[in-house]
Every structure is written in C-alpha cells, then in structure tokens.
Amino acid sequence: MSLLSPQEWAIVALSLKVSLVAIGVVLPVAFGLAWVLARSRFPGKLALDALVHLPLVLPPVVTGWLLLLAFGTNGPAGKLLWNVFGFTPMFRWTGAAIAAAVMALPLMVRAIRLSLEAVDRKLEGAARTLGAGPWRTFFSVTLPLAMPGVLAAMVLGFARSIGEFGATITFVSNIPGETRTLPLAIYTALQVPGGEETVTRLAIISVLLSLGALAVSELLVRRTGGRGSGHVL
Amino acid sequence: MSFEVDVEVRRGNRTIVAAFSAPGGLTALFGPSGAGKTSILDMIAGLLRPLRGRIAVSGEVLFDSEAGIDLPPEKRCCGYVFQDERLFPHRRVRDNLLFGWKLAPAERRWLDFDTAVGFLGIGHLLERMPRTLSGGEAQRVAIGRALLSGPRFLLMDEPLSSLAAARRREIMTLIERIRDELGVPILYVSHDRAEVDRLAATVIDIG
Numbered sequence: 001m002s003l004l005s006p007q008e009w010a011i012v013a014l015s016l017k018v019s020l021v022a023i024g025v026v027l028p029v030a031f032g033l034a035w036v037l038a039r040s041r042f043p044g045k046l047a048l049d050a051l052v053h054l055p056l057v058l059p060p061v062v063t064g065w066l067l068l069l070a071f072g073t074n075g076p077a078g079k080l081l082w083n084v085f086g087f088t089p090m091f092r093w094t095g096a097a098i099a100a101a102v103m104a105l106p107l108m109v110r111a112i113r114l115s116l117e118a119v120d121r122k123l124e125g126a127a128r129t130l131g132a133g134p135w136r137t138f139f140s141v142t143l144p145l146a147m148p149g150v151l152a153a154m155v156l157g158f159a160r161s162i163g164e165f166g167a168t169i170t171f172v173s174n175i176p177g178e179t180r181t182l183p184l185a186i187y188t189a190l191q192v193p194g195g196e197e198t199v200t201r202l203a204i205i206s207v208l209l210s211l212g213a214l215a216v217s218e219l220l221v222r223r224t225g226g227r228g229s230g231h232v233l
Numbered sequence: 234m235s236f237e238v239d240v241e242v243r244r245g246n247r248t249i250v251a252a253f254s255a256p257g258g259l260t261a262l263f264g265p266s267g268a269g270k271t272s273i274l275d276m277i278a279g280l281l282r283p284l285r286g287r288i289a290v291s292g293e294v295l296f297d298s299e300a301g302i303d304l305p306p307e308k309r310c311c312g313y314v315f316q317d318e319r320l321f322p323h324r325r326v327r328d329n330l331l332f333g334w335k336l337a338p339a340e341r342r343w344l345d346f347d348t349a350v351g352f353l354g355i356g357h358l359l360e361r362m363p364r365t366l367s368g369g370e371a372q373r374v375a376i377g378r379a380l381l382s383g384p385r386f387l388l389m390d391e392p393l394s395s396l397a398a399a400r401r402r403e404i405m406t407l408i409e410r411i412r413d414e415l416g417v418p419i420l421y422v423s424h425d426r427a428e429v430d431r432l433a434a435t436v437i438d439i440g
Binding site: 140 | 305321
C-alpha cells in the first residue's frame with residue numbers, strides 16, 4: 001500500500017481528533033447515565049432511558065437535524081454557547097465531535113450499564129464491612145469489576161464515532177479540514193472521477209483503525225486480569 | 234453483654250422480629266433455613282436497615298431508631314464471614330486478606346498478617362486468584378480477611394455449610410481456636426444442631 005498523501009493524513013488526524021475528543025467528553029456522561037439507569041429508581045426513568053437510546057433508533061439524519069435545531073445560532077444550546085463563550089460548533093470540528101458523541105452515547109451507556117448490573121452488590125457490602133466507605137468501595141470494587149464494560153464502551157463508542165456520517169454531514173456539513181472526517185472524505189472521493197484510489201486507501205485506514213481499537217481493548221482487558229467477566233464485546 | 238439486639242425488619246411480605254442479648258464467647262443463632270438469621274447478621278453489620286429497634290455490641294450502640302443512630306457498615310468494625318465467602322474476584326488472595334487490614338487504623342489491628350496466615354494455613358495460597366480456590370480454602374481466606382480487618386466482633390453465617398465433611402471438621406477446629414485463643418465475641422448462624430452444640434456457649438433460637 002502506498003503511503004497516504006498529506007491531505008489524506010490530515011483527514012485521518014482530524015477523524016482521530018474528533019473521535020477521541022468525543023469519547024473523552026462523553027465517557028463520564030455515559031458512565032453517570034449508566035449508573036443512574038442501573039442503580040436508581042425514580043419517576044421518569046423510562047423516559048430518560050428512551051431519550052438516551054434515541055440516537056440509536058432515529059435515522060442519523062434526523063439526529064443531525066435535531067442537533068442543528070439545538071446548536072444552530074437560534075437554537076437554545078447554540079444561543080447559550082454563543083452568549084456565554086462566544087463560541088459556535090457550527091461548521092467546526094467541535095460540531096463533528098458533538099455529533100459523534102451523541103451518536104456514541106447510547107452504545108456506551110448500554111455497555112457500561114450491563115457491566116454495572118453484572119457487578120455483585122454483595123461484594124460492595126463485603127467491602128463496606130471491611131472498613132471501606134462508599135467512594136473507596138466504588139473505586140476498589142465496583143469500578144474494577146465494571147472495567148471490561150467501560151473498555152467495551154470506549155471501543156464501541158470509538159468505532160461509532162470514526163464511522164459517523166449522517167448526523168455529522170447534516171449538522172455541520174462536509175467542510176475540508178473541519179468536518180470532513182473519514183466517512184465524509186470517502187463519500188466525497190466517490191463523487192469525484194478518479195477518486196477510487198483515495199477511497200481504497202481511506203477505507204483500508206478505516207478498517208485498520210477499528211481493528212486497532214479492538215486489539216487495544218483486548219490487550220487492556222488481559223492486562224487488567226480479565227476480571228472474570230469475559231470478553232469485551 | 235456482648236450482643237444486645239432488639240430489631241424488627243420486613244423481608245418481602247413477612248416481618249422478622251428478633252430480640253436477644255448474649256454474653257461474650259460464641260453465641261449461636263439457631264433455626265431453620267429462611268427464619269431470618271442472615272437478615273439479623275446483615276442488620277448488625279449495617280447492610281440491612283431495621284424498621285425499628287436497637288443494636289449494641291460490647292456497649293457501643295450501632296443502631297438505635299429512637300436516638301437516630303445508624304452507623305454505616307464501615308464504622309461498625311465487624312468481621313463478617315459470609316456464607317458465600319464474597320472474596321473479591323479481581324484481587325489475589327493476598328490483596329483480599331489485606332483489604333480490611335490496610336483500612337484499619339494501626340491501633341485496631343490486633344492480628345498481624347503473618348500470624349493470621351500461619352494460623353489459617355493459607356501461606357501457599359497468597360498469590361492465587363479466588364476463583365482457583367476450593368470451598369475450604371476460600372472459606373479460610375474469608376475468615377482471614379475478616380480477622381485482619383481488626384474487628385471488635387465476628388459475624389459468621391453458616392461458614393461450614395458449603396464444605397465437604399473433612400473440610401468441615403478442619404474449619405470447625407479453626408473456629409474453636411478463634412473462640413478460645415483470640416477472644417473476640419462471635420455471633421454464629423447455623424441450622425445444624427450438632428455444630429451448635431459443639432461450638433456455642435449460648436444458643437438463641439430463631440424462628
């Protein structure tokens with residue numbers, strides 16, 4: 001395989017930046033939501049669950065359009081960001097990261113929630129009787145036991161972000177250097193006569209990135225001792 | 234009195250009421266399965282909240298609904314040996330044993346690691362993961378983990394029930410040694426008359 005051109009490297013770098021920032025920002029949010037959904041009961045829980053899952057079941061174009069309504073200059077979130085920080089994600093890579101994060105969220109919440117539900121609460125009780133407060137119990141028992149799920153969430157979220165197309169192009173368009181991530185670049189190249197070589201190279205890179213993420217997470221799970229909860233995915 | 238318990242709790246659709254006091258040494262809570270013996274231990278450990286009542290051990294009040302006292306489990310200093318061991322599956326035996334020991338302030342540690350390991354005969358297991366242990370080995374580690382957390386009293390929930398006959402004798406001898414040599418008050422749950430007759434100074438019938 002021939003090396004990528006500088007423009008193609010820039011696309012890969014942009015995609016990585018968008019995906020990693022999206023995962024980094026959404027991971028704590030996903031964990032918090034998973035915790036609430038796994039551990040507490042409250043009125044409206046079903047509605048929250050449905051809302052979290054919405055990006056999974058909606059056509060991505062619709063999610064992108066909803067993001068446009070929310071973050072556009074006249075949208076509530078858009079206005080807030082503009083008035084408080086003088087910032088808009090419109091047509092920026094940050095917007096692409098928002099789209100990626102929103103699309104990754106339901107998958108990540110599901111993976112983390114399942115792993116939290118699989119943690120034996122009796123072990124937390126045992127830790128408490130041994131003198132560990134709630135926080136120490138969380139960090140020394142709950143989190144390590146849920147770790148395979150958290151890693152799975154990161155891999156799934158990363159793969160979803162790297163592959164994000166519909167919501168991104170609807171929300172922040174297809175702007176070279178800002179929002180033209182790998183899938184958008186592949187789509188664009190397909191529209192251009194003689195773009196097949198670029199398509200092939202970028203497609204191979206996409207496959208390698210996804211496989212790489214999977215390999216890294218498997219490695220991390222082995223490193224953490226397997227935790228007895230089986231495989232990542 | 235070592236244990237003073239007067240509690241009421243709802244489990245499902247029935248109410249469990251227990252009121253007893255017991256001197257030091259080993260006290261057995263004796264009764265059929267499902268009588269609520271484990272619930273009583275859980276309430277003393279702080280893992281289950283009584284509807285109302287009062288729990289005191291060696292003079293210290295752990296729970297008193299009228300006075301609004303409800304110490305969290307980590308402040309109760311109990312060594313709880315569970316029926317199902319509950320070893321941390323992601324930690325080696327050594328780290329399981331040291332979990333409570335590291336959290337206990339130095340003046341509360343009345344047993345050091347090497348003594349406990351020798352006493353229980355688990356020196357050869359220290360680097361093993363809990364899932365590789367036999368039932369008897371896991372139970373000895375669980376007892377060691379509880380002893381090393383510097384407990385003021387022990388709660389033992391049918392520690393022999395999951396063991397084969399040969400192992401039962403071994404663990405029973407061990408419990409007798411804990412009772413006689415270490416001198417901590419023990420509340421011991423069982424549904425086996427012979428076991429209770431052999432171990433307990435005081436027997437309280439539940440259910």
